Amino acid sequence: ILYHMGIVYTNLENYPQALAAYQQALSLSRTLGTRETEGDILAGMGKLYDTQNQSELAITFFKQSVNVREGIRKDLKVLPVEQQQSFTDTVAEDYRRLADLLTQQNRNLEALRVLDLLKVQELQDYLSNVRGDDNTVDGITELTEEQEILKGTQPIIDQAIALGQELSELETIPNHKRTQTQQQRIIQLRKNQAQLTKDFQNFLKSPEVEARLAKLRETTEAENLDLKKYAKRLQEQLQQLEQDAVILYPLVLDDRLELVLVTPYAPPIRRTVKVKQKDLERAIKNFRRLLANPARNARTPAEQLYDWLIKPIEADLAKANAKTIIYAPDGKLRYIPLGALYDGEQWLIERLRVNHITALSLTSLDNKPTPQLDxxxxxxxxxxxxxxxxxxxxxxxxxxxxxxxxxxxxxxxxxxxxxxxxxxxxxxxxxxxxxxxxxxxxxxxxxxxxxxxxxxxxxxxxxxxxxxxxxxxxxxxxxxxxxxxxxxxxxxxxxxxxxxxxxxxxxxxxxxxxxxxxxxxxxxxxxxxxxxxxxxxxxxxxxxxxxxxxxxxxxxxxxxxxxxxxxxxxxxxxxxxxxx
CATH class of the missing domain: 3.40.50.1460 (Rossmann fold)
Known part of the structure; x- marks a missing residue:
């Protein structure tokens, strides 16, 4: 109930009440050990701060939500089927929203990681039992400043949990059977609960948190050790393939298309394309329709899609001397072949190999094939x-x-x-x-x-x-x-x-x-x-x-x-x- 109150208050733009409801819901879910609900609440807090244009705090809570959910996926097969389904219903949309926020801030490595986890989540939606592994269970790296903000909220939540447990035990005693001492204690605990809610809100508005958020705005991903390792691992994977390969992850959003490109010798690159989702999907549908009829000319939509998907990264592909695109398409882009995009003179496949993947974290790109073809x-x-x-x-x-x-x-x-x-x-x-x-x-x-x-x-x-x-x-x-x-x-x-x-x-x-x-x-x-x-x-x-x-x-x-x-x-x- 508290979680849904948080959603309602957010929609009514009553943000302090929304945060109060979420904080109480978070304490309760941690008391009860309901991790799926905890993931939902943290995502709700992310949306609350996103609605208020407080991107850094929104990212902090969305990330924690992702990490809780990736921890759940590790144990997904032991959950009852109906719980598996409830776990998958809204999660992909939250991952997409986090990737959106990260790309807006040019935090491309973190966005790439979320996009990869999003692919795994979409598989989960379709197949129902895609279990996490060592590549996904760690979720997404929390930067030092984000960790410190979350650490600062923890004592308040711990107090709220202890207080909530005592209060719920006392409240099980019927009114007419409570002693005066018990009744006074209940009143005191409820006052303390209200104060903790206020403390939680005040902490997130405090100069300490403001200073950390300011530092987050200035911090580059290259300063984080885990992200450095992740970037190095991606680059080494591409180098070891010896295929002059790059990795392309598009992200289709309502108001734009984001292209995240990983090359063997440079940090990930992001290019933003100003095309609305509905216009992109209309072009995809038209292209697909013309492709299905050999009597029709498919070059016009093929060229339009080339301008959106490849032209913005043309210079980056040339700089990386790319010969292979390892491609993880998003949404309806999966229905069209990238190799059939047209640059005005030739089809893309005439210049580049195209290798689709489900998700980087689920694909072994470097297994050598058996020499004998049986x-x-x-x-x-x-x-x-x-x-x-x-x-x-x-x-x-x-x-x-x-x-x-x-x-x-x-x-x-x-x-x-x-x-x-x-x-x-x-x-x-x-x-x-x-x-x-x-x-x-x-x-x-x-x-x-x-x-x-x-x-x-x-x-x-x-x-x-x-x-x-x-x-x-x-x-x-x-x-x-x-x-x-x-x-x-x-x-x-x-x-x-x-x-x-x-x-x-x-x-x-x-x-x-x-x-x-x-x-x-x-x-x-x-x-x-x-x-x-x-x-x-x-x-x-x-x-x-x-x-x-x-x-x-x-x-x-x-x-x-x-x-x-x-x-x-x-x-x-x-x-x-x-x-x-």
């Missing part, structure tokens, strides 16, 4: 109708080019086992871990919930992403290819969590990387592109990301025959995970 290749050719819900069914059209696709693959790579139609069924998943590459030329549909997202088998049965999560072991697999996936069906674009979720599930099952298509190209085009991809990969000393890029360039330059130059044919294929 391939498990399955194809579904026939039409199937499968039940969906009680009274509905879904029809899947025949895929006439999938059999030639896997047969051609077997010619290119002799160590290939092919399974056609009924040979590919639910039990064959237990063979997949004997191969370095798993290639599935079948219908796969990724929708807004993992229960509705399916991969079709050749005998007409199917597996949902929920079952993939439970049953698939791909710990020996370097690459999973799904060559006929569909996302954003019927032009309905969500927030792209299903694409993020698929990539994570493949990694979580043990695979280093996955290639998926953002839309299905039921055409010999897919066969030709996959054929070219494996021909390049077979050469050795070529990364998966580069092999995919070369296959796409072969289409653009008509080297695989004319008629495939439109991005409809080559652009849907994206690589998620380790691109080596």
């Amino acid at each position: 391939v498990f290749a399955a194809a579904v050719t026939k039409a199937h109708t499968i039940p969906v819900g009680e009274d509905e069914s879904r029809y899947f059209a025949p895929l006439s080019f999938t059999q030639p696709e896997v047969e051609s693959l077997a010619e290119t790579l002799p160590n290939t086992t092919t399974l056609i139609d009924k040979q590919f069924h639910g039990d064959t998943i237990y063979q997949m871990n004997d191969y370095s590459v798993v290639h599935l030329a079948t219908h796969a549909v990724f929708k807004k919930t993992k229960q509705d997202s399916i991969i079709l088998f050749g005998d007409g049965s199917h597996v949902t992403l929920t079952e993939v999560e439970e049953k698939w072991d791909l710990s020996n697999v370097d690459l999973v290819v799904l060559s006929a996936c569909q996302t954003g069906l019927g032009g309905e674009l969500g927030d792209g969590k299903e694409i993020l979720g698929f990539g994570y599930l493949m990694q979580n099952a043990g695979a280093d990387a996955a290639i998926a298509s953002l839309w299905s190209v039921n055409d010999k085009g897919t066969q030709a592109l996959m054929n070219k991809f494996y021909q390049v990969l077979k050469q050795g000393n070529v990364t998966k990301a580069e092999a995919l890029r070369q296959a796409q360039i072969a289409f653009i330059s008509s080297k695989v025959g004319s008629g495939f130059e439109h991005p409809y044919f080559w652009a849907p294929f994206i690589l998620i995970g380790n691109g080596l």
